[in-house]
Amino acid sequence: MKSKQYTLISIEGNIGSGKSTLLRLMQQKYPDLRFIAEPVNEWQSINGDPSLNLLGSFYEEPSRWAYTMQVYAFYSRLKHWKEVLSDPLNPEDRHLILSERSIEADKEIFAVNGHKNGMINNLEYALYEKFYDWLCDEVFGKKIQKQMIIYLQVDPDVCYSRMQKRARDEEKNTISKEYLTQIHNRHEEWLLRETHQNTSILVLNGDKEFESDLIQQDKMFNTIDQFLQELF
Numbered sequence: 001m002k003s004k005q006y007t008l009i010s011i012e013g014n015i016g017s018g019k020s021t022l023l024r025l026m027q028q029k030y031p032d033l034r035f036i037a038e039p040v041n042e043w044q045s046i047n048g049d050p051s052l053n054l055l056g057s058f059y060e061e062p063s064r065w066a067y068t069m070q071v072y073a074f075y076s077r078l079k080h081w082k083e084v085l086s087d088p089l090n091p092e093d094r095h096l097i098l099s100e101r102s103i104e105a106d107k108e109i110f111a112v113n114g115h116k117n118g119m120i121n122n123l124e125y126a127l128y129e130k131f132y133d134w135l136c137d138e139v140f141g142k143k144i145q146k147q148m149i150i151y152l153q154v155d156p157d158v159c160y161s162r163m164q165k166r167a168r169d170e171e172k173n174t175i176s177k178e179y180l181t182q183i184h185n186r187h188e189e190w191l192l193r194e195t196h197q198n199t200s201i202l203v204l205n206g207d208k209e210f211e212s213d214l215i216q217q218d219k220m221f222n223t224i225d226q227f228l229q230e231l232f
């Protein structure tokens, strides 16, 4: 029997670019997609214990915790993907999955940036790549037909002020503009300069506030509709 194949759509972008807001709006607009949210709360309290806050530890002492953060982020994302890809109750027509960030982004953005900046050393990075490649193949194998990426491109200064406004405890005094610029540059390199197979990329400018500005939202959704039209 031919195994089921999926199209993965992910929303990528800097910290504070507005991915969660866009995901929520897309959930309302395209109810037939399956959704995978980002498991941030799992990183803030391991086993539900807020004293075991990996995200907070990572931002307080990046070099000590960057590798551990990658291992756990990868594990927690992969666990959700595995549940969705092997869900027997998922009817055949729900083969379109929309997620906030992809597993690939974990590696291409955070692991590569951490390695480049010396927060993850060569030994740690080599180990990470080993289990990353093997486990991705185990879980995704030939199940992915196509990938579509919506890149919410936002100026790092705008991300910084949105992040300050939202004031997530772990981030507010620890994430610098410099870190946001590094993360921005990694997105630009990965999504605009590197080559991608079997992947379509839509670049969506998200500098203007779009949650409460309905005209801006309409403009964005016209572009997204066109990008996704081959799927419906």
Ligand SMILES: Nc1ncnc2c1ncn2[C@@H]1O[C@H](COP(=O)(O)OP(=O)(O)OP(=O)(O)O)[C@@H](O)[C@H]1O
Binding pocket: 013, 014, 015, 016, 017, 018, 019, 020, 021, 038, 040, 055, 069, 070, 073, 074, 101, 106, 107, 110, 111, 171
């Ligand atoms: N693989 C990872 N390694 C290190 N930190 C990560 C990783 N993935 C996500 N994070 C951190 O987790 C937090 C939430 O991530 P993310 O940017 O994806 O969501 P967000 O800030 O809520 O986005 P938005 O504001 O666009 O909705 C951020 O502090 C981000 O840096």
